[in-house]
Amino acid sequence: MGKPTSPWQVPGDRxxxxxxxxxxxxxxxxRAFRERGYHNTSLDDIAALxxxxxxxxxxxxxxxxxxxxxxxREGLGRVASACGEARGAQASGRxxxxxxxxxxxxxxxxxxxxxxxRAEDQDLSPAMGARIKKLKSGIDQEMRALVRQGIxxxxxxxxxxxxxxxxLAGALNWIAHWYRDDASLSAAEIxxxxxxxxxxxxxxxxxGVTSGKSP
Amino acid sequence: MGKPTSPWQVPGDRxxxxxxxxxxxxxxxxRAFRERGYHNTSLDDIAALxxxxxxxxxxxxxxxxxxxxxxxREGLGRVASACGEARGAQASGRxxxxxxxxxxxxxxxxxxxxxxxRAEDQDLSPAMGARIKKLKSGIDQEMRALVRQGIxxxxxxxxxxxxxxxxLAGALNWIAHWYRDDASLSAAEIxxxxxxxxxxxxxxxxxGVTSGKSP
Amino acid sequence: MGKPTSPWQVPGDRxxxxxxxxxxxxxxxxRAFRERGYHNTSLDDIAALxxxxxxxxxxxxxxxxxxxxxxxREGLGRVASACGEARGAQASGRxxxxxxxxxxxxxxxxxxxxxxxRAEDQDLSPAMGARIKKLKSGIDQEMRALVRQGIxxxxxxxxxxxxxxxxLAGALNWIAHWYRDDASLSAAEIxxxxxxxxxxxxxxxxxGVTSGKSP
Amino acid sequence: MGKPTSPWQVPGDRxxxxxxxxxxxxxxxxRAFRERGYHNTSLDDIAALxxxxxxxxxxxxxxxxxxxxxxxREGLGRVASACGEARGAQASGRxxxxxxxxxxxxxxxxxxxxxxxRAEDQDLSPAMGARIKKLKSGIDQEMRALVRQGIxxxxxxxxxxxxxxxxLAGALNWIAHWYRDDASLSAAEIxxxxxxxxxxxxxxxxxGVTSGKSP
DNA sequence: TATGAATGAGTATTCATTCAT
DNA sequence: GATGAATGAATACTCATTCAT
Numbered sequence: 028m029g030k031p032t033s034p035w036q037v038p039g040d041r042x043x044x045x046x047x048x049x050x051x052x053x054x055x056x057x058r059a060f061r062e063r064g065y066h067n068t069s070l071d072d073i074a075a076l077x078x079x080x081x082x083x084x085x086x087x088x089x090x091x092x093x094x095x096x097x098x099x100r101e102g103l104g105r106v107a108s109a110c111g112e113a114r115g116a117q118a119s120g121r122x123x124x125x126x127x128x129x130x131x132x133x134x135x136x137x138x139x140x141x142x143x144x145r146a147e148d149q150d151l152s153p154a155m156g157a158r159i160k161k162l163k164s165g166i167d168q169e170m171r172a173l174v175r176q177g178i179x180x181x182x183x184x185x186x187x188x189x190x191x192x193x194x195l196a197g198a199l200n201w202i203a204h205w206y207r208d209d210a211s212l213s214a215a216e217i218x219x220x221x222x223x224x225x226x227x228x229x230x231x232x233x234x235g236v237t238s239g240k241s242p
Numbered sequence: 243m244g245k246p247t248s249p250w251q252v253p254g255d256r257x258x259x260x261x262x263x264x265x266x267x268x269x270x271x272x273r274a275f276r277e278r279g280y281h282n283t284s285l286d287d288i289a290a291l292x293x294x295x296x297x298x299x300x301x302x303x304x305x306x307x308x309x310x311x312x313x314x315r316e317g318l319g320r321v322a323s324a325c326g327e328a329r330g331a332q333a334s335g336r337x338x339x340x341x342x343x344x345x346x347x348x349x350x351x352x353x354x355x356x357x358x359x360r361a362e363d364q365d366l367s368p369a370m371g372a373r374i375k376k377l378k379s380g381i382d383q384e385m386r387a388l389v390r391q392g393i394x395x396x397x398x399x400x401x402x403x404x405x406x407x408x409x410l411a412g413a414l415n416w417i418a419h420w421y422r423d424d425a426s427l428s429a430a431e432i433x434x435x436x437x438x439x440x441x442x443x444x445x446x447x448x449x450g451v452t453s454g455k456s457p
Numbered sequence: 458m459g460k461p462t463s464p465w466q467v468p469g470d471r472x473x474x475x476x477x478x479x480x481x482x483x484x485x486x487x488r489a490f491r492e493r494g495y496h497n498t499s500l501d502d503i504a505a506l507x508x509x510x511x512x513x514x515x516x517x518x519x520x521x522x523x524x525x526x527x528x529x530r531e532g533l534g535r536v537a538s539a540c541g542e543a544r545g546a547q548a549s550g551r552x553x554x555x556x557x558x559x560x561x562x563x564x565x566x567x568x569x570x571x572x573x574x575r576a577e578d579q580d581l582s583p584a585m586g587a588r589i590k591k592l593k594s595g596i597d598q599e600m601r602a603l604v605r606q607g608i609x610x611x612x613x614x615x616x617x618x619x620x621x622x623x624x625l626a627g628a629l630n631w632i633a634h635w636y637r638d639d640a641s642l643s644a645a646e647i648x649x650x651x652x653x654x655x656x657x658x659x660x661x662x663x664x665g666v667t668s669g670k671s672p
Numbered sequence: 673m674g675k676p677t678s679p680w681q682v683p684g685d686r687x688x689x690x691x692x693x694x695x696x697x698x699x700x701x702x703r704a705f706r707e708r709g710y711h712n713t714s715l716d717d718i719a720a721l722x723x724x725x726x727x728x729x730x731x732x733x734x735x736x737x738x739x740x741x742x743x744x745r746e747g748l749g750r751v752a753s754a755c756g757e758a759r760g761a762q763a764s765g766r767x768x769x770x771x772x773x774x775x776x777x778x779x780x781x782x783x784x785x786x787x788x789x790r791a792e793d794q795d796l797s798p799a800m801g802a803r804i805k806k807l808k809s810g811i812d813q814e815m816r817a818l819v820r821q822g823i824x825x826x827x828x829x830x831x832x833x834x835x836x837x838x839x840l841a842g843a844l845n846w847i848a849h850w851y852r853d854d855a856s857l858s859a860a861e862i863x864x865x866x867x868x869x870x871x872x873x874x875x876x877x878x879x880g881v882t883s884g885k886s887p
Numbered sequence: 888t889a890t891g892a893a894t895g896a897g898t899a900t901t902c903a904t905t906c907a908t
Numbered sequence: 909g910a911t912g913a914a915t916g917a918a919t920a921c922t923c924a925t926t927c928a929t
Contacts, residue, residue, distance in 0.1 A: 064364035727927090
């Protein structure tokens, strides 16, 4: 996942090579979108990044729209798997939520982070828009559920699960915006700070009661 | 600020009338952008909303880009004035920050909220992009300063001011995304929930120590 | 309807001028289509014929497809009015049919003749295709009806109305093909020959029994 | 000539197999062209019909244009051979002409009928266009000659041979248009009706003088 | 033989912007 | 003030064609 090494001269068996190229197309698209925005990125731009001509892109992807969708899916997949791990873990609601935050931060700082956040209905056909909305909503529900669970098991104080999930998602998504210009912290470090903030809050804790670093 | 009442037949002195029309153009643009996105909104769309023809818009605004900028400025102005009030208030850093959050939520749920968040360098000429960046950065600095002040005066616990400001801004900006589909809460209510969350955190407070709603 | 005089400098009141221009667009399209075929004619070609730029065409017509449709309609309209006149005339079925043949020949040798015949479902969206099919079918039914009426009133001998209408339409439509290269006869002359042939047939009539030119 | 049985697994000697495949390509093209039109048919479409990939087609045919040409030739060949038989027959000009009409109807209702009629200069390179024009013109001349001969030998009444040939060709060619949607009659039946019409004409014959069914 | 991969050329359509009236 | 008319520039997408394998 380093530089967009053009796999157009990589040896290997056909199947594998094709897959690599397709991935390269998606990755190049993700980077271009993140850099210039979806609408300001022409297929020629992406093709140029790969040292390929425009129609070649269509060999691997059926649409500009689909490129955005694949980028989105790639990013969201990482969040989803973080959710999956959290679900499987033996831990309190809050601990699980913290785990999701860590995975989310990781995803959002990746090349696909921007697409993940900015793939919007507005830029997509109704059908595609609906698919994306559904996937996004899935993550949202998952986070709300964890909050609710935390409240139930006592690891999270009383709060509005919906607003809490929105606030968390917002803070995390926003990373995609500022991380381009200011990548001085690693995803893990950002996650750490966020966890600290969201768990303990701004108000100073009475000394001795540190609940941020779980037992 | 109700329906985009077309002021094209409103009487009054010339200067005033012109201003009203210009405002109507900006408002119509804001609503269209919020609805369809910047790139998916054509000037014809905006003109149609106002029952006017496209070239007329140019009488009040020099650019499509400028429309976005004005919308942005309109939204940000409200945040800025909230900051101003906070700055002038006799209160702790945290209290002031809370005040800013309230104003921010108000602004972001307005017609101009979407433009405020989504006006990006990508969609704008370098010059315009720089201006916007500067304005945004101003708000950011202001928030960080409040956090720092709060730490100093003891109203805010130890934390990373930059990350905290980012998290707050992210959570608030994100409102622009979901508020279109789900406006079941008022800006004030949302602000309330956010304040509660950010001030107290998720971890359950030892009973008796509620510092969120303290005067 | 002579040379495609570009009406782009013609004076006159707005409404009228606009109509003239639109007509000029349609006519230019008709000629280009007839010359090069629908698919081999680019909008640039048509624009060039009118000394105008491509987007200007869209000011008068919403589509390339619509151009074809308008050309088609223009041509068919003439046939339809011939049918109308025939319907209103005080005459035998055969005489009326002959009248339609004359109008048809006139239409098919016009600039719109080619489009009339070649505007096909294949080149058009389903919706447009259906509209055209319906219009074509209308003419067909009208001709069959005249044949049937002729049989009834004794002016036409026993025959299959459907096949007769198809044969007539085919012979007439085919004019559009060869008339481009060989315009040595006027529409009226062609019609005369066709009437003679279709009325009397190839077999030599017993002398004295000429029924073709009877009043 | 049933379904386009893909002959890609047919055994047999090399030469023969290659020929079979080439024929299958031409036939598939003919059907696709007839269905969707020349320009709306992509080579991918044709390849798909044969369960083959696009480049494979180039092994059997050098061009898309050539496909059309071969389809055209296939159709026209049948007409030409009908002409040949007529030429060799011991019969009057009219009887020979009738024979050609029968063969023509057979050809035009075949899979290649559409291509026969619609292969136009417009869709073809100048060179190819010229070849086709020449072949078409040959048939035309042949029909005119038969008409002239019929006039000479008294089997055909006085008429304009050129217009007569055009009318006949037009009526016959037009079959290709309507036969797709309405194949309720066989080619032979259509020919019968056409012969009846063209020989006897529309005007009722004085009873007792039936010259359609030759003595 | 057949195909996977790639490309060059072409085209309809959109849209912000201008300007004479 | 407002508009009808026109345009330049840009862009997604298609497709016939080629070639190494």
